[in-house]
Amino acid sequence: MAVQYIPVEALQPGHYVSALDRPWVETPFLFQGFEITSHNELETLRTYCRHVWVDCERSRVAVETASRPEATCSDLAPLKRQFKDGLEALGQAREMALDACTRVNTRLRKYSQLDLDELAPAVTELHTQVTAYPQVARWLLTLREHEDTLAEHSVNVCTLAIMMGQALKMETWQQAEMALGGLLHDVGKLCLPPRLLSKQAPLSSTEWKQIQQAPVYGHKLLQDCGLHPRVLTMVRNHQERLDGSGFPDGLRGEQIEQPVRVIGLVNAYDAMTMSRPGFPAMSGYRAMLELARQAGHRWDPELVQSFVLLMGIYPAGTCVSLDNGSRAVVVDSKPEARLNPIIAMRRGNGAKTRWNLTDLSLPRHPRRIRSLDPPDWDHSRLMRFISDQLLAA
Missing domain, CATH: 2.30.30 (SH3 type barrels.)
Known part of the structure; x- marks a missing residue:
């Protein structure tokens, strides 16, 4: 089969397109391989693609010979310098946050007490470094190396909440509250039996009801620790969904405040892209497709759009x-x-x-x-x- 790689500007009706320069699922075309029959199809291809592969034998119009373009050299040294500096600075900030989160979880599990003074420096430093090195922050989200998976997940949600707060141009105090809400959103799981969290078989209805009470447990665990009510609301409501399908209270629509929606969204993304007992990790790309599929139902479509712009269609690590x-x-x-x-x-x-x-x-x-x-x-x-x-x- 003779296949020619050509720019979309050279396409004509009668050419048979056998492959695109992007996945078919990201385009409106129903079939993988088709003959161009209209100028509307040409315009759509030019909107979604830069180059395509044309099957010369199945085309009714001759394909002009076109040489494959040569790559232009790029100076990626600035990016590498940023990663070199950021991997060290942000890596240290993440370790500081992970250590603080682990200590806080241990204290909450044993004594139901939270020392905000212990968390504050770690959250502040993480916010500073995430702001300075957003590219590195996205990359470090892919490294799952900490033995305490609850702490690692919490720090990732905290990081994503900071980045979303900046993308949405929230006030600094709002970003700080979301960072703290992200770090503490899952503490209610400390009140659940460990065997329940590590179970690989499907949960029974009774076990699922226990899981659904985790946000309530977290809210109760933290309500006397001096946290602002807005942070407590993030902890209790981060599993609520726009269509009312969430838990524990079945809130819907405007009953769910924007910061809570942000925490819920980034929590879902990080949960989908991490390996759990019985649930292999989903690629960042697949997780993005899943969030986009549920936008307008479970998720705020404007927040999903902002998140895709922040992370990219192909998130770091894909x-x-x-x-x-x-x-x-x-x-x-x-x-x-x-x-x-x-x-x-x-x-x-x-x-x-x-x-x-x-x-x-x-x-x-x-x-x-x-x-x-x-x-x-x-x-x-x-x-x-x-x-x-x-x-x-």
Whole structure:
């Protein structure tokens, strides 16, 4: 089969498009492979794609010979410098927050007491470093290395809440409250039997009712600890949904305040992208599709849109295959080029494996994302290897 790679500007009715430079599911086209029959289809292709593959044998119109564009070199040194500085500074801030969260959880579990003075410095430092290094913050969310998974999840939700607060241009005090709400949102799980949280088999109706009471337990655990009522509301209501399908109170619509909606959204994203007993991790891309599918029902559509702009269609850490068969991992995305992110591209195998940093958004870069791969069997180890060997080099 003779297949020609051409820019969408060179397409004509009668050309048979066999592949796109992006996944088919991200376009309005129902079939994977079709003949262009109208100018409307041409305009749609030009809206969604930059290049396509045309099957010359199945086309009714001749395909002009076009050479594959050459890549333009990009100076990615500033990005690498930012990652080198950020991995150290933000990494230390995350460890500080993780340690503080672990200590607080231990105290709450044993004595039902919270020392806000212990949490405040950690939250403040995390806020400072996330603000300084947002690209690095997105990358570090992919590293699942802490033994205390509850603390790690809490710090991730705290980080995402800070980033969303900034994306939404919230006041600093609102960002601080959401950061604290994100860090403490799941403390009610400390009151549940550990076997319930680690159970791999489906939960019984009785067990599910226990799980649904976790936000209530968290609210009770914290209500005498000096927290602002708005933070307590985030803890109690972060599992509520716009359509009333959430818990524990079945709130809906405007009954759920915006900061609570933010915590609920970023909590769901991080939960979907982490491995749990009986639930393998979902890729960031698949998690984004799931959130988008439920926008307007379970989730605030404007918040989902803001979250996609913040994280990218291919969030950091997403494993992909390129159109030449190479494997790659997404490092970061630019808002203006969400379909063509910065990636670490794999070269070689085994001990000879190397990862090269490249920017797919360059005007004449020849490579495009062809498909998504499931997360590596030891995804955190892969992310750490890329961090140490490439980004921090």
